[in-house]
Amino acid sequence: MALVAFVSLQCEKQAIICFQPYLWPISTVFFFCRFLLLRLKDFCGEFLKKKLSLSNSVAIHSLAHMYSLNQLALKAADMIRRNFYKVIQDEEFYTLPFHLIRDWLSDIEITVDSEEVLFEMVVKWVQRNPDEREKYFGELFKLLRLSQMKPTYLTRHVKSERLVCSNEMCLKLVSEAVESHALRAENLLLGTHQQVASSITSLPRFGQxxxxxxxxxxxxxxxxxxxxxxxxxxxxxxxxxxxxxxxxxxxxxxxxxxxxxxxxxxxxxxxxxxxxxxxxxxxxxxxxxxxxxxxxxxxxxxxxxxxxxxxxxxxxxxxxxxxxxxxxxxxxxxxxxxxxxxxxxxxxxxxxxxxxxxxxxxxxxxxxxxxxxxxxxxxxxxxxxxxxxxxxxxxxxxxxxxxxxxxxxxxxxxxxxxxxxxxxxxxxxxxxxxxxxxxxxxxxxxxxxxxxxxxxxxxxxxxxxxxxxxxxxxxxxxxxxxxxxxxxxxxxxxxxxxxxxxxxxxxxxxxxxxxxxxxxxxxxxxxxxxxxxxxxxxQMQEIHRHSLSLRRMPRSQIEC
Missing domain, CATH: 2.120.10.80 (Kelch-type beta propeller)
Known part of the structure; x- marks a missing residue:
């Protein structure tokens, strides 16, 4: 944020030098003011795009959404998506509002090591401010692909989590996931290939x-x-x-x-x-x-x-x-x-x-x-x-x-x-x-x-x-x-x-x-x-084979 303030300050100084209201009619002043503000926003966007890194990608992505800097938002989102398992280790990620957390969980392209990591991320996000965030837990929990979690993890960690125990809908989703694992194991034991679930959510995320x-x-x-x-x-x-x-x-x-x-x-x-x-x-x-x-x-x-x-x-x-x-x-x-x-x-x-x-x-x-x-x-x-x-x-x-x-x-x-x-x-x-x-x-x-x-x-x-x-x-x-x-x-x-x-x-x-x-x-x-x-x-092999065939051909006899 300090970087954005610095860029804005530099552009503002140049705008003040170039723009003196007492020399221009009031309508022209409004026109150039709007023009300069748009140029300032574009300048900031291009500057931040060059400075984008893994350490500041979350802050820049939020800022780009706030000021409708679409190209900057797309580039920051791509960096976050491809390095999501690293980004969620940064404390700044847990300051994001609910709608951005929901959007990331809905993204099938985020790169993660396992779905278990995402469950722990949701719990950690809620625990940062439980009074305001607990009401969102059920909606975020529905976005997790429980069928991709190990059965032992579901029963020992997910089901015993306080946020899950206190939510009937969450407990039902856990039971369905454990049941799907049991059916899959039984089919494997019997040597059958019956499809347990055809939904896209039964597959790993494309970025997993x-x-x-x-x-x-x-x-x-x-x-x-x-x-x-x-x-x-x-x-x-x-x-x-x-x-x-x-x-x-x-x-x-x-x-x-x-x-x-x-x-x-x-x-x-x-x-x-x-x-x-x-x-x-x-x-x-x-x-x-x-x-x-x-x-x-x-x-x-x-x-x-x-x-x-x-x-x-x-x-x-x-x-x-x-x-x-x-x-x-x-x-x-x-x-x-x-x-x-x-x-x-x-x-x-x-x-x-x-x-x-x-x-x-x-x-x-x-x-x-x-x-x-x-x-x-x-x-x-x-x-x-x-x-x-x-x-x-x-x-x-x-x-x-x-x-x-x-x-x-x-x-x-x-x-x-x-x-x-x-x-x-x-x-x-x-x-x-x-x-x-x-x-x-x-x-x-x-x-x-x-x-x-x-x-x-x-x-x-x-x-x-x-x-x-x-x-x-x-x-x-x-x-x-x-x-x-x-x-x-x-x-x-x-x-x-x-x-x-x-x-x-x-x-x-x-x-x-x-x-x-x-x-x-x-x-x-x-x-x-x-x-x-x-x-x-x-081509060389064909030339070699051709030369060999010529050598093997019988030479014509000349009668005297």
């Missing part, structure tokens, strides 16, 4: 973030590079199409940050330096600055908002010691002091937003397994110091699985999504020397560990294994489209629906994507740069 295991790039049968990305929609137990990447990625690295999914590097030389990031909110891939070095099979992780690229392998180079850091706000990579040894096939976990543990392989003089030796090292990103480690810390199922398969070819050829832990480093050190249990492998089909080039990732305490190839013979590789999930709740492995097409050497990660991008059938075109390249490859 849903849990998806995203599979990126890789190679398919015949050695074809895949630009198609697919996702396993966890809540609906099905695969969905996601936008194509703009590069041929094979042996690339992936890392998930708060706002993006970054992928970098490739075995394919033309794309070995490229870096792209996926914006889940807008469902698009964006190009960012390239890596400094062409490489693949390296470690990529986030520490304090910056990305670290560590080690890697080149197609004609034994490996790299390189360490580089990427600053997203500058969109630039910078080289740091190198690692003490070559690190390739790097798997990463980060602890305390500082310590980076890496399981990798390094070349050695010897005849054992291609002359490579397994190593585990620790990098202190703050002090930029290296130290050998006994093993990866056994922090959860994901770490335990990695250590249980650490000596297999399955692990060395797989891509493992990096994971960050907020645990204190002293606590982590106590867990490094722990015994690795094989329990997590008991229900996994033994043939899975003979797969190479699989993608491994996590979701909460669950572990996923996706794709790969079965036969190491280059002439007869059996590309896989199976996917497996270790369910921590059941303590067993489950076979998931197969991917739409087989792929190996892909990467996989957990990402939250708004429901609007997952609902219905999705179709995405191949990027233009890859389309041109595909046409060129097809």
């Amino acid at each position: 973030n849903m849990d998806v295991i995203m599979v990126i790039g890789g190679v398919s049968e015949g050695g074809d590079y895949l630009s198609e990305c697919v996702g396993y929609f966890i809540d609906e137990d099905r695969w969905v199409n996601l936008p194509h990447i703009h590069n041929h990625l094979d042996g690339h690295a992936v890392v998930v940050t708060e706002s993006y999914v970054y992928v970098a590097g490739s075995m394919e030389p033309g794309f070995a330096k490229t870096v792209e990031r996926y914006n889940p909110n807008r469902n698009v891939w964006e190009q960012v600055s390239n890596l400094i070095t062409r490489k693949h099979s390296f470690g990529l992780t986030e520490v304090k908002g910056n990305l670290y690229s560590i080690g890697g392998h080149g197609n004609f180079i034994p490996g790299f010691k390189d360490v580089a850091v990427y600053h997203p706000d500058q969109d630039k990579w910078h080289n740091l002091e190198s690692a003490p040894k070559i690190l390739r096939d790097v798997k990463v976990i980060t602890v305390d937003d500082r310590f980076v543990y890496m399981a990798a392989r390094t070349p050695v003089d010897g005849d054992n397994e291609e002359g490579l030796r397994s190593v585990i090292v620790r990098y202190d990103a703050d002090a930029r110091q290296w130290q050998d480690s006994e093993s990866l810390p056994l922090l959860d199922n994901y770490c335990c699985f990695q250590m249980a398969v650490a000596n297999t070819n399955f692990y060395h050829t797989a891509s493992c999504c990096p994971r960050s832990y907020s645990l204190d480093h002293e606590e982590v050190k106590r867990k490094i020397s722990g015994q690795v249990s094989d329990d997590i492998l008991e229900s996994l089909p033994p043939e899975v560990l003979s797969i190479e080039g699989a993608a491994v990732c996590y979701f909460k305490d669950d572990v996923f294994i996706i794709g790969g190839w079965k036969n190491s013979d280059d002439t007869d590789k059996q590309y896989r489209k199976e996917a497996y999930r270790y369910c921590a709740e059941r303590k067993r492995w489950l076979l998931l629906p197969p991917m739409p097409q087989p792929r190996c050497r892909a990467t996989a990660c957990h990402v939250r994507i708004p429901f609007r991008s997952l609902h219905g059938t999705q179709r995405y075109p191949m990027p233009q740069n890859l389309m041109w390249q595909k046409d060129r490859i097809r």
Whole structure:
């Protein structure tokens, strides 16, 4: 508000300088006064549009409605809508009047992590001024999608809330939602697909973030590079199409940050330096600055908002010691002091937003397994110091699985999504020397560990294994489209629906994507740069086949 007052004051000063009433007829004065006021309002609107940010979006949106600044209101509303789960953490949001709270709850595009968050938001808004706001609770409660809340949450938290208990209509809505959950569970148990509710309100909001295991790039049968990305929609137990990447990625690295999914590097030389990031909110891939070095099979992780690229392998180079850091706000990579040894096939976990543990392989003089030796090292990103480690810390199922398969070819050829832990480093050190249990492998089909080039990732305490190839013979590789999930709740492995097409050497990660991008059938075109390249490859293959056919044709004999 102080910003608006300042802009208005500056414009008012200029209006007073330019406008002196005693020099103009009274009718002209009124005309210019109206003209200047309109210009002042437009000037303020344009100025505030440039200064719009997440921290002031709620105040500017209210101001734009108050003074009918339509374009400013639309831009502020779009920012609030796409970041609603962040906006409701600001105390200023709870000063909004009832009609604006009602409008936001009626909006199916608001981006939220769950419907439970919206219920807690409504209760908090009422509690800020209960004497005046309790009368609005029932109307706001009707706008919540109770069928999207978990049954346990409905019975333990919603039904026991004082505002709900004292309202008969609210209690009835809760009972109907619990009943719909029971019917849905019964249909699932019986294997029927009877529709419980056909209303649009029975679906998640289009802006609700849903849990998806995203599979990126890789190679398919015949050695074809895949630009198609697919996702396993966890809540609906099905695969969905996601936008194509703009590069041929094979042996690339992936890392998930708060706002993006970054992928970098490739075995394919033309794309070995490229870096792209996926914006889940807008469902698009964006190009960012390239890596400094062409490489693949390296470690990529986030520490304090910056990305670290560590080690890697080149197609004609034994490996790299390189360490580089990427600053997203500058969109630039910078080289740091190198690692003490070559690190390739790097798997990463980060602890305390500082310590980076890496399981990798390094070349050695010897005849054992291609002359490579397994190593585990620790990098202190703050002090930029290296130290050998006994093993990866056994922090959860994901770490335990990695250590249980650490000596297999399955692990060395797989891509493992990096994971960050907020645990204190002293606590982590106590867990490094722990015994690795094989329990997590008991229900996994033994043939899975003979797969190479699989993608491994996590979701909460669950572990996923996706794709790969079965036969190491280059002439007869059996590309896989199976996917497996270790369910921590059941303590067993489950076979998931197969991917739409087989792929190996892909990467996989957990990402939250708004429901609007997952609902219905999705179709995405191949990027233009890859389309041109595909046409060129097809033309070259036709020329090659034509030249071969000419060589095989019998030459005409000339009689003497």
